Amino acid sequence: MPNMKEIAKQAGVGIGTVSRVINNSGYVKKETREKVEKIIRVNNYVPNEIARSMTSQKNNIVAFILPNSTHLFFGELLYHVEEELFKSGYKVMICNSSQKIEKEMIYLDMLKNNRVDAVILLTNNDIEKYLDKTLPILSFDRRFTDIPFVASDNYQGGILAAQKLIKAGCKNFMFIGDDAQGDNTPVYTEVTKRRKGFIEYLNKKNFTNIVNIEYPLGDYFIGCDEVYEMIKDYPNIDGIFTVSDAVAVAAIQALQKMGKRVPEDVKVIGFDGGRSFLNLGMRLTSISQSPELIAKAIGEIITSFYAKKTIQNQIIPVTFCDGDTA
């Protein structure tokens, strides 16, 4: 953010006055307001969106519905979304849904009632029938009909993981992830493409020893003991790709419990970027999503809602994140 103090100094007013002008709130003398607004323009201090919001009737609040902000990647995404939308004059209301559709509905109703201007929806719930498609709703990692969405290039992430494990000499592969393709639920999420990209690339390269582990959709905090139960009957696996970094860490712990060494006996690749793992002595190999770029795409779509611009779905590139576990 540019420096509000400098604006205040140039205008010869206090920092509070500048804030009141930006928020269009509280008493500011007309001459003072005009002076501050001019200096703001000259310094190119605030984006046009803020300038516009000064005269609009919007609340400038966006609700971000997500399952749980303590999930490492979701937490990072929340941070960057808030930073990005703030630049455009929006405040972010957070809703940790804990995957309860009832709680999600309350925020969607706030949208209907103009108490928030837009909703960012990150959900695994079977909520499509409740969505009013005429309202400014944006989805992350999930496709609904007639709702714009942003997702990482999950399919390419699966390919990158497969390539790395093949290159590392693996022969017996495993994917561990939640049931995001909807075999057991009516919900299909973009996340299933991590699995799809991985398995299809391996098949293309004539690797067919692939164990595909699925657990219930949305179980974000799966731990070592649960993963141990999933993998203990597959002692020959030598390359594992998981749907998230958290599951990768649980898998590494489960492998240690099985007496396996990582990466010597089994190579493990996570998904998200390994950034938040201040682990002791080992960096997690991972496929990196960019919360900054995703937040930027989300910001573009949110501002497009009100600028009546054409809205395009956005697929954000992923990158291979080198580490010590594969």
Place this chain on the structure above:
Amino acid sequence: MPNMKEIAKQAGVGIGTVSRVINNSGYVKKETREKVEKIIRVNNYVPNEIARSMTSQKNNIVAFILPNSTHLFFGELLYHVEEELFKSGYKVMICNSSQKIEKEMIYLDMLKNNRVDAVILLTNNDIEKYLDKTLPILSFDRRFTDIPFVASDNYQGGILAAQKLIKAGCKNFMFIGDDAQGDNTPVYTEVTKRRKGFIEYLNKKNFTNIVNIEYPLGDYFIGCDEVYEMIKDYPNIDGIFTVSDAVAVAAIQALQKMGKRVPEDVKVIGFDGGRSFLNLGMRLTSISQSPELIAKAIGEIITSFYAKKTIQNQIIPVTFCDGDTA
């Protein structure tokens, strides 16, 4: 959260209708509204605060200003604060200040202008002179005159760490933390009591070999290289207590760089609770703050603002969290 579906079923209406009744928004037939409200009361479905808010003119929005929600403990606290306040009918607006006073001011102005009903302030900035003490502001880990606050029992945390290191046989101690006592800034935060409790207890037990490392206030994401520079000239240290888990992990990495083994050569204790560290092979020994209890205390104070109850500051107990590093 209780089950909205059941309320809808009992009332013979859709889930959306129940939501509209709770939010007092959108069209609901008078008879239907009364029926739903009755079932809500009979089932004791929503707390009284929500019921009250149905007829109030409040926005039911609380702004939570914090330095950075990707900081592991702050992220956990945000999650629990949102969950706790939701029970009382409040939505949470998040402000990642990145410690910029200009950004904090914008949210404080929203409070002045009744766009939010209360502010939770978690800040290291010299912001006291800008605070309107007549407004519902609550501070975490920081004391301002005439502003209610919640803090962990940081002093007791320092004592617990000292006791553990003494018991483990340490003789040469070190504390690493930011300058939260205001020697180099005008800001004094409650966090300094971690240092104070630690050093005063050691002195009381006649340990005087204590190195006290201070770095600039609010440097939350200090890494291995920075900690290495701080500690490399103290090869005899055998017991380290740090201001946070993140710094403890950086210290362990720095010690490894110095060729020291943890915990054999040097014992390390962090602060926050070691919960979020999905580290590979080592559990961090730590002093645990309870984000749940802190959020509960914050919720009580926020609801007291509008219930015109007496407001009391709250100090939340900490506990020793056993691990592998001390």
